[in-house]
Amino acid sequence: MLYDVQMTVNGQAVSGKVEARTLLAQFIREHLRLTGTHVGCDTTQCGCCVVHVDGVAMKSCTMLAVQAEGKAITTIEGLAAEDGTLHPMQQAFRDHHGLQCGFCTPGMVMMGVDIARRLPGADEKTVRHQLEGNICRCTGYQGIVEAIIDGSAKINAVRS
Amino acid sequence: MHNFNYHRASDVAGAAALLKDVDDGKLLAGGMTLLPTLKNRLAAPSDLIDLAGVSDLKGISIEGDEVVIRAMTPHAVVAASHEVATAIPALAALAGGIGDPAVRHRGTIGGSVANADPAADYPAAIVGLNATVVTNQRSIAADDFFLGLFETALRPGEIITSVRFKNPSRAHYLKFRHPASGYAVVGIMVAQYASGVRVAVTGAGPSVFRVSAMEAALDKSFTPKSIADIAVSADQLMGDIHCSAEYRAHIVKVYARRAVEALTA
Known part of the structure; x- marks a missing residue:
């Protein structure tokens, strides 16, 4: 049996027919062809699949597409401005070399934006703890932590 | 993950009734344990009853x-x-x-x-x-x-x-x-x-x-x-x-x- 799902993804209304067991990550990647959201571990540990669901960071590999019915989803593709200007968090990752192979980066950036929202002014220790659910095997995290602190400062400066 | 039927409960009584009706139903709360368990095929319920829409919970x-x-x-x-x-x-x-x-x-x-x-x-x-x-x-x-x-x-x-x-x-x-x-x-x-x-x-x-x-x-x-x-x-x-x-x-x-x-x- 297939289920109709409707949600908003990066500001666009989308719909589809999915199996009950279709994961939100699969729906985003395979149905919508938004392949910026990565699946690293498929076991809720690595955080490569983090997207925002109604503005809150969640692991899209551990959520069914049908559970996202009526929700507003933001993926990594939805962060930059239409003219291609990077989101402040993306720019911060670029400035601080917060990536190497890039596989974990979409999840790191989405979690970074979530940290900036919840914990403005978070210090290095807090940011490191907040990244417990996002695994990077290349960088040693230093550049990622610096990028999130800087990106968060820029996001919150615009807000205030 | 084996496939299953999915239901969205709107109240607790409805969820309880569904649970009784279906063959081998499981309640879905946040899914942080249940979904990984299903992925590993350690469980294969016939139906999941999602409680996310029950506002008084x-x-x-x-x-x-x-x-x-x-x-x-x-x-x-x-x-x-x-x-x-x-x-x-x-x-x-x-x-x-x-x-x-x-x-x-x-x-x-x-x-x-x-x-x-x-x-x-x-x-x-x-x-x-x-x-x-x-x-x-x-x-x-x-x-x-x-x-x-x-x-x-x-x-x-x-x-x-x-x-x-x-x-x-x-x-x-x-x-x-x-x-x-x-x-x-x-x-x-x-x-x-x-x-x-x-x-x-x-x-x-x-x-x-x-x-x-x-x-x-x-x-x-x-x-x-x-x-x-x-x-x-x-x-x-x-x-x-x-x-x-x-x-x-x-x-x-x-x-x-x-x-x-x-x-x-």
Whole structure:
């Protein structure tokens, strides 16, 4: 049996027919062809699949597409401005070399934006703890932590 | 993951009726344990009944000397709650240490308590803070709720609606955290009430348990010294790839003392 799902993804209304067991990550990647959201571990540990669901960071590999019915989803593709200007968090990752192979980066950036929202002014220790659910095997995290602190400062400066 | 039928419940009675109607139904709360379990094909229910749309299962309230947390309230909401942080800071801290931030945004207290994972944090809060688990059928006292490994007093078709925590005069939760999973290798809730001290241990045994020798000693004298020599037997504790039963017994002793130190410093 297939289920109709409707949600908003990066500001666009989308719909589809999915199996009950279709994961939100699969729906985003395979149905919508938004392949910026990565699946690293498929076991809720690595955080490569983090997207925002109604503005809150969640692991899209551990959520069914049908559970996202009526929700507003933001993926990594939805962060930059239409003219291609990077989101402040993306720019911060670029400035601080917060990536190497890039596989974990979409999840790191989405979690970074979530940290900036919840914990403005978070210090290095807090940011490191907040990244417990996002695994990077290349960088040693230093550049990622610096990028999130800087990106968060820029996001919150615009807000205030 | 094997396929299944998906239902969206709009109220508790509807969810209970669906659960009764279908062949082998399971309730879906936050899904932070259930969905990984299904992915591993360790379970293959015929139907999932999603409780996310049941609005009266969400929220936190203070009722007399109790903190009431409704079953579908996510860990992140408990951790960030001003009411919880004011009434029982140890409970807010416990919720804020479960899993990782993205998991805390979805995982719920009702799901965690119903699942009764031996290494979950909430069982230490339920038993340590002398909570009452409220279901669609009855109220269950903490000491009667957890029966064993992944086993609770819940009957088939019974749905947790809220958990009521009794405010202690002081309480502290200390966890020896597994560095990769975030689960409790050992987690200890020490709580002091007018009626006595409660010491609840999660992670160490097949199910949460109280340490009555420590409780009696702390009732007489609430000091780290009074329990410094009280050992817990390793016989009933778990040994696995992470550490031995003897190691867990040692951590129980050390962490209980440190929890009391934190409360008396």
